[in-house]
Structure formats: C-alpha cells, structure tokens
Amino acid sequence: MPNLSHYQSLFDGENTEARCNRVLEEVAPDVKRVFEQFIGSRDIPIGEDLYIRSYDTTLKTTISDSRNPALAEQKKNSDIGRKYFVGLFKKLGDKEINFLTLELNGIDRSVLIHTEVNFIPFWSWVKSDVIQEVLSSIPDKYSIFTGRKEKEQVSKEDMENYIKGCIKPRKRPSFQIGMSFALKEQLNEEEWIGHLQEAWDELSHFRNHINDELQIGQRALVALQQLSAIRDIKKTVLLGRSYTVDLSSVENYKSQGKRQSFQINDGDQMITKGSISYLDYHDKNSPYQTIVVKVAGGNQIFTNVREILNNKEQEWWIKKLFATQSMDNKEILKNAMQLLQEHDIKVDGNSYYVGTYDNASETFNEGAHQVKQNFINAALLFAHARKAVELPSDIDDNDLEKEEHELTETETLEPNFRLAEIYDMIENSQFTFSKSIVRDLHLNLTALDDKHFVVLSGISGTGKTQICRLYANAVYGLEYENENPYFSIIPVRPDWTDASSLFGYYSSFEKRYVKTEFLKVILNALKQREKPHFILLDEMNLARVEYYLSDYLSAVESRKEIPLHQDDHITDVPQRLSIPPNIYILGTINVDETTHSISDKVLDRAFVMTLSDVDFTSFWDRVDQDMKDLLKKEFVLLKELHATLAKYELHFGYRTMGEMLQKLYANYQLGSDHAMDWKESLDGVIAEKVLTKIRGDERISEMLNELNKWLTAKIEGDSVSLQHVKRMQEELEYYGATQFWR
Incomplete structure (x- = not known):
C-alpha cells in the first residue's frame, strides 16, 4: 500500500542527486504499477501511437548531471525530483497529446489526476467562440489548475477571461483538468485505480474536443508542408x-x-x-x-x-x-x-x-x-x-523612398519585459547568445527604476550591436529583421566634443533649433511614457564620452532639466528638457588605438558588460543546412584556429566566422570549372579575415610558432597565410615587434 507521507519525505530531500535516486527507486515502481493496472482495467491498447511516459528519464539525466563537475553546482538547488508522474500519451503528427496523468507533487503536497493541455487549444476555442461548449464537457467535480510548481485554480466561469488576459502579454500557461487531494497518509491501490478509471470515463468528452482541435491543426499542417x-x-x-x-x-x-x-x-x-x-x-x-x-x-x-x-x-x-x-x-x-x-x-x-x-x-x-x-x-x-523596397522596373523606373518606421497591420507594439519571453525570441534568432549574457543585459537594463545605461565591450564581431537590437526588438515581440520604431542606432563621430552632438543646438543663422536623432527620441519618449525607447550609441568611445554625454548623465543622476535654448518663438523643442525614465541607453565600445578610454564618471553610472567569449557550437547549429553540408571540414579547422588564437586573446568573433563561411560557400557555388580548391579558399579567408588583426611583441612569439605548425599541417602546399606568419616571425625576432601590415 503506497505511503503518501513517506513519498513527501522523499520529495523534501535537500540533496538533488540523492532525492532523485530515492524517488526513482521507491516512488516510481509503485506509481507505475498502479497506472499499468488502470490501463489494463480499461483495455487501453498501448502501441506506437498510444504509449505510457513517465518522469524517469528526467530523474536519470539529473542524477548523471549531478555527478558531472561541470554541471553539479547548477543542479545543486534544482527542484527536479520533488515530484513524480506517469501518463498516457498519444502521438499525433509531431505533437503529443496527454490523455491522462497521475502526478505526485511534493512542492504543493498534492496528488493530481488530470489531463494536461497547453494554452494554444484554449486560445483557439476562445477565438472560434466554442470555449463554453468545451468547458461544459468538463464535469463540475473537476477543477482547472495551472502553474508548474505551486498550482493555481481557475474556475470555469473565469476561464474565458483568464485566457483572453494571457493573449496580449504573451503568457502561455499549460492547464491540468482533473482532481486533486492531499499527499499525506495512505491511499490503497484500489482507490488510486478507481480515481483513474473515473477520470478516464468522465473526461472522455473533453478529450474528444482536444483530439478534434489537434486533428484540424494536422490537416492545416499538411497544406503547409506541401508549400514548405x-x-x-x-x-x-x-x-x-x-x-x-x-x-x-x-x-x-x-x-x-x-x-x-x-x-x-x-x-x-x-x-x-x-x-x-x-x-x-x-x-x-x-x-x-x-x-x-x-x-x-x-x-x-x-x-x-x-x-x-x-x-x-x-x-x-x-x-x-x-x-x-x-x-x-x-x-x-x-x-x-x-x-x-x-x-x-x-x-x-x-x-x-x-x-x-x-x-x-x-x-x-x-x-x-x-x-x-x-x-x-x-x-x-x-x-x-508601400515603398518598403525598390523593385527596378522595365516598365516604370520611378525612384522609391523607403518608409522609415512602420507598423504592419498584424502588429501593434506593446512592451513586455518578462525575461522568459525575451530570451525565447533571442534564442530562436539566427544569432548565438547564452542565457547568462541575455539575463545579465536584462538585469543591467531593468534593475534600476530611473537609470538604464549599459556599456558593452569586447572583441569585434561578438555581437554587441546585434544583442542590443535583439533585446529591444524582443521587448516589443519583434524579430531581429523587423523595424522597431522604439530602437535607434546612433553612430558616434570622433568630432563629438559637447552635448550639442546629442541634444542639438539653436542656429541663429537659420533661426531654428537643429534637432538630432537623439533629441527626437527623447521628445517622443516624453509623449509616449508607457513605451520604453532604446538608443544604441555605436562605438561610443570614438569620441570622449564624458564630453558629449555629461549633460545627459548629470540630468539622469540629479533629475534636473537640461537647458536647450531661450527663444520663445521655438515651439517644437522645449526650452528645458527632462530625461524620462523610459529611455534606455546602450553603448558599444572597442578598445584600440583609434578609441578613447572611458572615464570613471561614466563608468560609475553604467553597467559594463564584456562580450568576448564565443560559442561556435551553437553558432553552427543555426547555420543554413546547405552550408553545413558543404563546409563541415572547413568549419572544424576554423574552430581549431580560433582555439589557438583564444589562448592569446587574439581570437575572432561570430561576424568574422560568418563572413568567412559565406565566402567559402560562395566559392563552392562557382562550380568545379571556376572554384578554388577548398584548402586554397580556406587559406585565403584566414589571410584576409584573421591574420590582418595580429600584432604584438615577444608575447605572441609562441602563438606564431603554433600558427606556423598548424598551417603547415592543415593547409599544406604554397600557403599565403603561412608566408605571412613566417614573415611576422622574422620581423618579431629582428625588431622585437610585428604586425600583419607592412
């Protein structure tokens, strides 16, 4: 006879590995035995499309990860193993339908027998105006629960409004429809089986609605698959x-x-x-x-x-x-x-x-x-x-002017600062950023209520500009390619020496106030205070940051207004300007001989992030399949080259890798009559995109030796890259310093 109080004591265990082991050894056999007896009592035909799945795989994986030094710390405070479930599932196309699940939840101390449905079918039922019919198929004795850890109950009367309230903010919860009782004392196996049989029979009409909804979806997917x-x-x-x-x-x-x-x-x-x-x-x-x-x-x-x-x-x-x-x-x-x-x-x-x-x-x-x-x-x-793109025409060659900022008929832009949704959009873009980087940027931008200023540094090509655009677009539910009227990239010029570069100036000659892009964004933010406005100052240390940004930083810190002009006849620009809290400033910097160092005044008022690490494994996962098929060996060699350079902080980023692969791919497209041999092509991109940034003193001597050996072994033959490396080695030995450029 299962002892629910004992199960709860196992779920309460502090050590993740030990907890998962004991749940797997003591809870799993009892629960699976009860569930299999229920399956047999209803003669449910288990096969390829209808099958039993349990929590076992997750528990086993967690046990293995807990023994891995690289993952052990991450798993230490996990909630995995604080519950156990076994369920009956049906395969429909590439979807999985949950017909019935027996779940023991040690977090909210309950036993739940339910059918689980994700948000999308409910949204569809609401949109097609059949939600009340679907809800009426659920007997009154059954409840609707939501929440992964602690369960929240939603009444049938409130369900339609609850669904509608999730749509705009893009909340996509799953729901469990079933019965719940406390995880304590004892419950004999006959009672367990009886509850499962009862739920199976009484939720059959609701399961039919689920099945019908997904069948319609499968028919639509058939049409989609033909087109794709x-x-x-x-x-x-x-x-x-x-x-x-x-x-x-x-x-x-x-x-x-x-x-x-x-x-x-x-x-x-x-x-x-x-x-x-x-x-x-x-x-x-x-x-x-x-x-x-x-x-x-x-x-x-x-x-x-x-x-x-x-x-x-x-x-x-x-x-x-x-x-x-x-x-x-x-x-x-x-x-x-x-x-x-x-x-x-x-x-x-x-x-x-x-x-x-x-x-x-x-x-x-x-x-x-x-x-x-x-x-x-x-x-x-x-x-x-709509003048978003120019199609040259042999009928009419009128010039078209691209519309600068436009919302499509299918999108009304509403901000959303929930990290889960933001990360999901960034993770599914064509760019590669770890969750830790996205989370850090999110916290740096949002932790303070009235000051939002982040500086991103790091080697060229690691995606500093891209992640800023990705984040700003994700806040508005836009993909990277979409135009975002609330995100502006402003390239910093070396001749910016004062605040007029950002806030404009009064022209006594033209008798008007000359507005900058930065000022236009601030003015718009003052009108639309419910909308976050993002400004990216690209390569912000090409000029001295404290010269042109000091007025802004002081205004944000002191909450005082910035004086702009004293002309009563100017109506489109206020005489004094306050900085609203819905302005988010991001800045990218590169550190080389063409840039200025950032003063302490600026650093004290900003969160500074460094993007130098790259994950080429995840990057490769996002590469077009056609390119993958052709460039496997070249990519492996470029990763080896990157690893060698990384030891000396002279490695390259995603942009460089992407552009090299694009050229290598383009070479293949020339056809066998015109294309270079793959090694010759690889040698060329290494010389053109990697070696050009190498410079240094005796500290890079060992790196050049490693490059010499690597190029000799991998490229072979008359390598252009190897010739450059040998020359730099000779110059280093003779002059004590070297660089690619002669």
Whole structure:
C-alpha cells in the first residue's frame, strides 16, 4: 500500500542527486504499477501511437548531471525530483497529446489526476467562440489548475477571461483538468485505480474536443508542408523585369514551426531578402496554423491556413490591409491590388487569390509550386507598393523612398519585459547568445527604476550591436529583421566634443533649433511614457564620452532639466528638457588605438558588460543546412584556429566566422570549372579575415610558432597565410615587434 507521507519525505530531500535516486527507486515502481493496472482495467491498447511516459528519464539525466563537475553546482538547488508522474500519451503528427496523468507533487503536497493541455487549444476555442461548449464537457467535480510548481485554480466561469488576459502579454500557461487531494497518509491501490478509471470515463468528452482541435491543426499542417517542401522556384518576373529567386532550406523556427529564407536578385545584385514562416501558431497574433511572408523586415502577408479547410474544394482568398504611419493607406491598397492584377493574381476589393485547395486529395489544384510563387510575388509587390523596397522596373523606373518606421497591420507594439519571453525570441534568432549574457543585459537594463545605461565591450564581431537590437526588438515581440520604431542606432563621430552632438543646438543663422536623432527620441519618449525607447550609441568611445554625454548623465543622476535654448518663438523643442525614465541607453565600445578610454564618471553610472567569449557550437547549429553540408571540414579547422588564437586573446568573433563561411560557400557555388580548391579558399579567408588583426611583441612569439605548425599541417602546399606568419616571425625576432601590415 503506497505511503503518501513517506513519498513527501522523499520529495523534501535537500540533496538533488540523492532525492532523485530515492524517488526513482521507491516512488516510481509503485506509481507505475498502479497506472499499468488502470490501463489494463480499461483495455487501453498501448502501441506506437498510444504509449505510457513517465518522469524517469528526467530523474536519470539529473542524477548523471549531478555527478558531472561541470554541471553539479547548477543542479545543486534544482527542484527536479520533488515530484513524480506517469501518463498516457498519444502521438499525433509531431505533437503529443496527454490523455491522462497521475502526478505526485511534493512542492504543493498534492496528488493530481488530470489531463494536461497547453494554452494554444484554449486560445483557439476562445477565438472560434466554442470555449463554453468545451468547458461544459468538463464535469463540475473537476477543477482547472495551472502553474508548474505551486498550482493555481481557475474556475470555469473565469476561464474565458483568464485566457483572453494571457493573449496580449504573451503568457502561455499549460492547464491540468482533473482532481486533486492531499499527499499525506495512505491511499490503497484500489482507490488510486478507481480515481483513474473515473477520470478516464468522465473526461472522455473533453478529450474528444482536444483530439478534434489537434486533428484540424494536422490537416492545416499538411497544406503547409506541401508549400514548405517547394524549393525549385528559381526566377520570377515582376514589373516586366526578370529576377532570380534563391530559396534556402527550411529550418526550425522557435517551437512554432518552420521558416525558409529567400533572396531576390537582379543579376548579381541583391534586391531584397525575405522569409516564409510556416507556423503551427503565431505566438503573438493567432492560435491557428499560419503563413507569414516577410519582405524588407515587415510582414507583407499574414494568413490563417484553416480558412481553406472543409470537405470540398476551397478557394484561398486573403484579405489585405495596409497600416503605414505617414502614407495614404487606401491609395497604397488600390495600387497594390492593381499590381496584383497586372501580374495575373485575381483580386476582389481588398482580397486576393493565391490558389484552390482540394480537401479530398489534400493538394492544390494549381500545384503547390504555383501557390508558393503567388505568395512570394504578392509579398514583393506589397513591399513595393508601400515603398518598403525598390523593385527596378522595365516598365516604370520611378525612384522609391523607403518608409522609415512602420507598423504592419498584424502588429501593434506593446512592451513586455518578462525575461522568459525575451530570451525565447533571442534564442530562436539566427544569432548565438547564452542565457547568462541575455539575463545579465536584462538585469543591467531593468534593475534600476530611473537609470538604464549599459556599456558593452569586447572583441569585434561578438555581437554587441546585434544583442542590443535583439533585446529591444524582443521587448516589443519583434524579430531581429523587423523595424522597431522604439530602437535607434546612433553612430558616434570622433568630432563629438559637447552635448550639442546629442541634444542639438539653436542656429541663429537659420533661426531654428537643429534637432538630432537623439533629441527626437527623447521628445517622443516624453509623449509616449508607457513605451520604453532604446538608443544604441555605436562605438561610443570614438569620441570622449564624458564630453558629449555629461549633460545627459548629470540630468539622469540629479533629475534636473537640461537647458536647450531661450527663444520663445521655438515651439517644437522645449526650452528645458527632462530625461524620462523610459529611455534606455546602450553603448558599444572597442578598445584600440583609434578609441578613447572611458572615464570613471561614466563608468560609475553604467553597467559594463564584456562580450568576448564565443560559442561556435551553437553558432553552427543555426547555420543554413546547405552550408553545413558543404563546409563541415572547413568549419572544424576554423574552430581549431580560433582555439589557438583564444589562448592569446587574439581570437575572432561570430561576424568574422560568418563572413568567412559565406565566402567559402560562395566559392563552392562557382562550380568545379571556376572554384578554388577548398584548402586554397580556406587559406585565403584566414589571410584576409584573421591574420590582418595580429600584432604584438615577444608575447605572441609562441602563438606564431603554433600558427606556423598548424598551417603547415592543415593547409599544406604554397600557403599565403603561412608566408605571412613566417614573415611576422622574422620581423618579431629582428625588431622585437610585428604586425600583419607592412
């Protein structure tokens, strides 16, 4: 007979490894035995698609990690092993449905028998207005719980509003629907089995709703998969001009689906980049399967795939709206629809047609190739119509001016400073930053209520600028490529000698106040105090920081206003300026002979982060699959080279690695008749991108010796890089110092 009080004492154990061991040895056999008896009592057919899964794997992994010196400290205070569960799951496509779970939770001291459902189906039921029907299928005796550790109970009456309240702030909790009782004393196995049988029978209608919802999603994913599989679109004709289309391989995108990048070229010149996302759901805007086509950093197409699902053929018409900030959106829409018609895409008012889906055969009548071509062409024409990208035309060569700041019709920007969501967006970008770096930046920016100033230093190419943009965009739920009207990059110039470089000045000649980008952001922040405004001062120590930033730092510290002018006739700029607390200043610095040191006055008022470590393993995981297939050996050698240089603090960053790989990949694309041998190509990028930064005195003597040996062994033959290294060794021996440049 299971002793629940004893189980609780095991869950309360302080040592993680010992706790996991005892739970695995004493709790797991009892709970699994009870669950398997329940399965047998209901003749549930266990097989490939319907299976039992437990907490055992997590416990075993934690035990192993706790014995690993590199991970032991991290696992010491873990809550793993403070619960145990065993559940019945069904495989549906690449999804897993939880049908029933028996969970013993030592944190809130409860036994829970439940069906677990993530947030997305509930969001879908709310959006499709069937949530009350779904909730009515749950008997009143069962509760709805949420929370990973301590459980919170949500009543059925409050559930719809609870779901709606999670959508905008992007909270995505899971829910457990079932019964709970205290984890204490004893409960005989017959009672356990009886509770499981009861829950299995009485939650059957609710499980059917889950199954139906996921089945609809699977049907939509079938249509998505057909489109994502197409990669042989090589060209398109727009505005009478032929362009080449370069579609990349399909890559995983967050936990939401897949994404495929593409590039449009006019001859050898890139015109624009874009991407097609094939999503199981859109975390911000839709619980449904969705296609998002981006061009020039904006969503040009955003459509729900479920619209084409029924029992017959269904035409796919997509409604289009524009929501630019400073243009005539009705006129843009009119022009866009006219452009679509001229390119043989049917339109009807503000809707356009991309294809017809035959639900019986689950195929597109026009073929998936043509439908995907229509998506790409429409997105490019929309970007052209709203002046987000210029498509050179053999019909009309009017110059187009890019719209500087624009919100798409599918996005209203609301800030969110929750680290979990911010890190999730950064982790799923094409860039590589550890959680510790993201967390440190987050804390440095948000720990103080009224002062937000972070300086990022480190070797070139480690992503100092990228992480600033990533973070600012993630706060607003935007991807790296999106334009963020609340993030400004301001390059610092060496001739900045006073505060006018930031705050502008009154021109007595022009009789007006000359505004800078920095001042415009401050003024906008004063108007929109609920919106955080991020400013990146790029390479901020090209000028003396204390010269041009002193007024700002003093104003933030003292909360006093900064005097700007004394002219009563100037109405667009106040005479005195206060710095609002929704301004976030980031600065990047490089330390070399072209820059200035940072004074203590500045350092005292900033958090300083150093980004010098790089993780090329994670970087490689994000590289396009086509490039991976071709450049495995080159990447391994470049990592070896990096490791040698890192010992002497002369290593390179992500940008350098990425650019070297791009050139090596481009060499392969030349074909066998023109491409260099892979070693010759590798030798070239090493000489051009790595050795150029080497300089020093006798302290780099050993490093040059190591490079000499490595190049001799790995590159062989007549190596250009080896010649440079030998020359630098000779100069070092003769002069006592050397550098790549002669």
